[in-house]
Amino acid sequence: xxxxxxxxxxxxxxxxxxxxxxxxxxxxxALAAFxxxxxxxxxxxxxxxxxxxxxxxATDVATPFFTPFKLALVAAIVLSAPLLxxxxxxxxxxxxxxxxxxxxxxxxxxxxxxFYAGIAFAYFIVLPLALNxxxxxxxxxxxxxxxxxxxxxxxxxxxxxxxxxxxxxxAIILLCWSGVTSVxxxxxxxxxxIVGAFVVGMxxxxxxxxxxxxxxxxxxxxxxxGVVIAGLYQRPQPNAEQD
Numbered sequence: 001x002x003x004x005x006x007x008x009x010x011x012x013x014x015x016x017x018x019x020x021x022x023x024x025x026x027x028x029x030a031l032a033a034f035x036x037x038x039x040x041x042x043x044x045x046x047x048x049x050x051x052x053x054x055x056x057x058a059t060d061v062a063t064p065f066f067t068p069f070k071l072a073l074v075a076a077i078v079l080s081a082p083l084l085x086x087x088x089x090x091x092x093x094x095x096x097x098x099x100x101x102x103x104x105x106x107x108x109x110x111x112x113x114x115f116y117a118g119i120a121f122a123y124f125i126v127l128p129l130a131l132n133x134x135x136x137x138x139x140x141x142x143x144x145x146x147x148x149x150x151x152x153x154x155x156x157x158x159x160x161x162x163x164x165x166x167x168x169x170x171a172i173i174l175l176c177w178s179g180v181t182s183v184x185x186x187x188x189x190x191x192x193x194i195v196g197a198f199v200v201g202m203x204x205x206x207x208x209x210x211x212x213x214x215x216x217x218x219x220x221x222x223x224x225x226g227v228v229i230a231g232l233y234q235r236p237q238p239n240a241e242q243d
Contacts, residue, residue, distance in 0.1 A: 016087040023083045028076035035068035049131040057145045111170045118166030119159045130211040161204035172226030183231045
């Protein structure tokens with residue numbers, strides 16, 4: 001007796017998930033030997049903003065050991081993203097129409113590039129400015145000494161916020177292509193989008209105007225880019241189920 005289609009899909013899903021876990025594990029093992037160097041690179045903007053003679057601290061006994069490995073695991077997931085997305089593509093591609101494949105595959109690739117671009121922008125531009133501002137805002141007589149675990153959580157939150165924010169063009173293209181909204185409607189709502197970008201920046205970044213602005217402005221520009229690209233895609237017709 002042959003397997004049911006549902007069982008075949010579940011077996012295929014299990015295979016793809018297992019491959020994804022193995023990919024992350026392999027990348028993590030490769031990065032584990034360089035976990036301390038990796039943390040030093042991430043901590044560089046913080047160390048550069050501290051007053052001369054100040055250092056970061058560890059307030060827990062096990063923190064110096066586990067924190068670099070936590071970063072290595074997160075880095076393994078991020079670096080594995082292209083291969084993980086390929087597993088997702090291999091699972092969903094057989095069920096897509098040809099016109100859907102022509103849209104989804106480029107969007108998956110571009111979303112990865114944009115996520116990496118958001119992290120790079122946060123590391124090279126946002127963190128140095130924001131950390132210098134925050135370190136300089138300390139009241140007189142206060143010694144700035146950041147815990148390494150708390151700093152990592154702070155940095156990962158910043159990376160995630162900017163990585164997601166840089167996905168704005170992909171989200172806009174999908175919304176327009178699926179018919180949820182239109183390019184014309186988005187253009188008419190541009191003032192609200194700009195205000196919304198600053199509101200999102202206020203919630204997703206530290207409480208300083210620099211990092212909030214540095215998130216809001218790229219979101220607005222990426223919104224404009226998404227509107228331009230979305231205009232190149234025709235909204236799918238409900239009665240056109242062509243392959």
